[in-house]
Amino acid sequence: MSFDLIARHYERIESIVFGEDLQRIRCSHMETFLGAESILLLGDGDGRFLKALLDSGCSAKIICVDSSQRMLNLAKSLTKDSEQNVRFLFKKIQDYDLPDSFIPDVIGAHFFLDCFSEDEILVILGRISGWCKEHTKLVISDFSIPEKRRFTRVIAKLLAWKMIVFFRTFTGISAYKLPKIEQLLSEMRYKCLKKETLRNGFICSWVWEL
Numbered sequence: 174m175s176f177d178l179i180a181r182h183y184e185r186i187e188s189i190v191f192g193e194d195l196q197r198i199r200c201s202h203m204e205t206f207l208g209a210e211s212i213l214l215l216g217d218g219d220g221r222f223l224k225a226l227l228d229s230g231c232s233a234k235i236i237c238v239d240s241s242q243r244m245l246n247l248a249k250s251l252t253k254d255s256e257q258n259v260r261f262l263f264k265k266i267q268d269y270d271l272p273d274s275f276i277p278d279v280i281g282a283h284f285f286l287d288c289f290s291e292d293e294i295l296v297i298l299g300r301i302s303g304w305c306k307e308h309t310k311l312v313i314s315d316f317s318i319p320e321k322r323r324f325t326r327v328i329a330k331l332l333a334w335k336m337i338v339f340f341r342t343f344t345g346i347s348a349y350k351l352p353k354i355e356q357l358l359s360e361m362r363y364k365c366l367k368k369e370t371l372r373n374g375f376i377c378s379w380v381w382e383l
């Protein structure tokens with residue numbers, strides 16, 4: 174899987190389909206990030222969330238892990254003028270070992286887990302659980318098929334299917350359907366502390382704790 178091919182077009186594609194909504198949901202739990210001293214960002218992409226975080230006055234130590242060099246380059250360039258304490262790492266999350274000295278208060282993963290199959294997500298969540306201390310919060314943003322209103326469900330399923338076909342074709346993601354992220358996290362005994370949604374529940378952001 175590589176997002177290199179679409180990295181430069183990612184923001185434009187996103188804004189055509191969702192306008193500002195994905196960025197609004199990424200930033201919907203900003204207060205959780207701003208309370209942290211150490212933040213781990215997984216698959217953070219082109220850096221728009223990181224820039225918003227730094228512009229909000231975040232002075233935490235931040236590690237950004239992404240498997241696309243082009244996405245990392247965009248993130249570095251977007252945040253080069255901000256006051257920052259950020260380490261950018263070109264790595265797959267599956268191969269990444271967090272330094273023992275880095276205990277994340279918050280782990281952020283926006284529109285990252287939906288790149289994987291549910292079996293892979295369970296493995297990734299297993300790794301993440303190993304990095305969580307008692308107080309660590311997990312902020313996840315992702316798509317979810319709304320439970321109510323049949324018409325909304327049909328539209329959401331159609332859009333999710335189109336996005337998966339697009340990303341499978343151009344980036345080689347392994348997801349072949351929208352993973353049930355809320356259910357997987359609950360099964361792994363994470364407790365949901367907060368949830369924000371947009372577009373009738375199709376776009377979500379949660380704060381979780383083990």
Ligand SMILES: C[S@@+](CC[C@H](N)C(=O)[O-])C[C@H]1O[C@@H](n2cnc3c(N)ncnc32)[C@H](O)[C@@H]1O
Nearest residue numbers: 176216217218239240241244264265266283284
């Ligand atoms: C759908 S994009 C999401 C980007 C951004 N977080 C956002 O909110 O739009 C997925 C990101 O995860 C990265 N990624 C995909 N697989 C990865 C992996 N195994 N390890 C680390 N990063 C990965 C991609 O390079 C890409 O930047």
